[in-house]
Amino acid sequence: MQQITILQALSQARGDIGDTDARLLLQTVLNVNHAHLIAHSDQELVPAEAQYLHQLIARRAQGEPVAYLMGKREFYGLSFKVTPAVLIPRPETELLVDLALERMPLDHSSKILDLGTGSGAIAISIANHRPLANITAVDASADAVAVAKINARQLNVNNIRIIEGDWFGGLAGKRFDLIVSNPPYIAGSDPHLAQGDLRFEPQTALTTGGDSLDCIRCIIASAAAHLVAGGTLLLEHGYDQAEACRQLLDKAGFCEVFSRPDLAGIMRASGGVWEFPRETARI
Numbered sequence: 001m002q003q004i005t006i007l008q009a010l011s012q013a014r015g016d017i018g019d020t021d022a023r024l025l026l027q028t029v030l031n032v033n034h035a036h037l038i039a040h041s042d043q044e045l046v047p048a049e050a051q052y053l054h055q056l057i058a059r060r061a062q063g064e065p066v067a068y069l070m071g072k073r074e075f076y077g078l079s080f081k082v083t084p085a086v087l088i089p090r091p092e093t094e095l096l097v098d099l100a101l102e103r104m105p106l107d108h109s110s111k112i113l114d115l116g117t118g119s120g121a122i123a124i125s126i127a128n129h130r131p132l133a134n135i136t137a138v139d140a141s142a143d144a145v146a147v148a149k150i151n152a153r154q155l156n157v158n159n160i161r162i163i164e165g166d167w168f169g170g171l172a173g174k175r176f177d178l179i180v181s182n183p184p185y186i187a188g189s190d191p192h193l194a195q196g197d198l199r200f201e202p203q204t205a206l207t208t209g210g211d212s213l214d215c216i217r218c219i220i221a222s223a224a225a226h227l228v229a230g231g232t233l234l235l236e237h238g239y240d241q242a243e244a245c246r247q248l249l250d251k252a253g254f255c256e257v258f259s260r261p262d263l264a265g266i267m268r269a270s271g272g273v274w275e276f277p278r279e280t281a282r283i
Contacts, residue, residue: 004050006030007041013053017060025056028070065197076125080151085143087205088197089121092236092262093182095269097125099234099260100180104130113226114138115167115181115219118205120148120160122180127152127160135160136176138167141202167215168222175228182236183215184208213244220248227274234271242267 004012006026013022027033029052030045045053056069067073067088073080075089076097082088104110104126110133114123117137127135137160139145148162163170188209192198198206208214216235223233233254237245242259249257254272262268 003044003047005041006037006043006045009045009050009053010037013057016057021060021066022057024066024070025060026053029053029056063196063199065200067197068200073119075121076128078121078125078128078155080119080121080124081147081154082119083143083147084200085141085202086118086147087182087201089119092264092266092268093122094125095260095262096122096180096182096234096236097129099269099271100126100178101129103178103232104133106130106132108132109134110177111175111228112136113171113176113179115179116140116183116205116215117148117162118144118182120151120162122182123148123160123162124152124155124157126180127157128155131159133159136171136174137162138165138171140164140166141204144202144205167218168226171226175226176231177228178232178234179219179223179227180234181219183219185212185216185236185238185241187212212238213241213248216241216245217248220245220252220254224253224274229275231274232271233274234269236269239266239268242270245270246272 009026010022023034029049059069065088067082068084071081073082073089076094080089112126112133112135114137117123117139120137123135123137127133137148142164145162145164152160184205184207186193186207188207216237235245246257246259249272255275257272259267259270
């Protein structure tokens with residue numbers, strides 16, 4: 001393969017995958033930042049680098065997410081390792097971290113549970129900003145748990161315990177000050193599952209294959225048994241699910257039920273406070 005410069009490589013790649021993706025993939029191949037590409041535009045790629053870039057461009061042109069090709073994604077100011085075993089962290093999910101941190105004092109310990117942790121993005125971000133907190137992160141996928149543990153280690157976050165489990169399974173008798181979750185909330189019949197990045201992400205993290213509220217309903221029904229008095233449940237949900245989530249929370253006996261919009265103005269998260277020993281209603 002004929003040697004090419006950084007400038008030539010970017011020029012060729014732009015025609016296939018666009019400027020931003022071309023730049024990100026070349027940075028990945030060379031293990032450099034954007035400033036390096038600008039300052040060293042005449043640097044030649046060695047054959048192995050050119051071949052690797054060619055492979056990544058071909059995969060991206062087929063729709064494979066850039067985050068998986070790069071092996072990382074930034075979330076809440078931290079860089080997380082991502083693989084096809086976990087969902088790609090998205091900016092709108094940072095709202096859950098914001099809402100959690102608002103409810104967690106800096107000066108004393110809190111017990112936090114993250115259900116369906118995936119890459120660990122939510123739990124690790126919370127742990128990073130609240131070093132006195134004790135975080136438990138759960139995921140049903142052993143591969144996801146492995147990725148989350150790598151992220152916790154690489155980001156030097158030590159106040160977190162990451163375990164394999166099915167929602168509250170294995171947590172009998174344990175109560176938390178805050179439970180947070182970004183569960184699967186896409187209906188199995190939703191055509192978006194066959195479009196864009198979703199085609200490549202783990203389907204079990206996106207949908208149960210049935211009702212879009214299956215997991216949300218399950219979490220809300222079981223959360224009371226794992227919250228202290230005054231504890232809060234926070235859930236991310238679909239763009240049109242806020243009202244349904246609030247109704248489920250209210251019927252389950254939660255107080256101060258609310259929904260909050262993401263930066264795009266879409267109602268993206270809902271929650272409520274559990275005032276034990278108020279009885280739960282059947283959902």
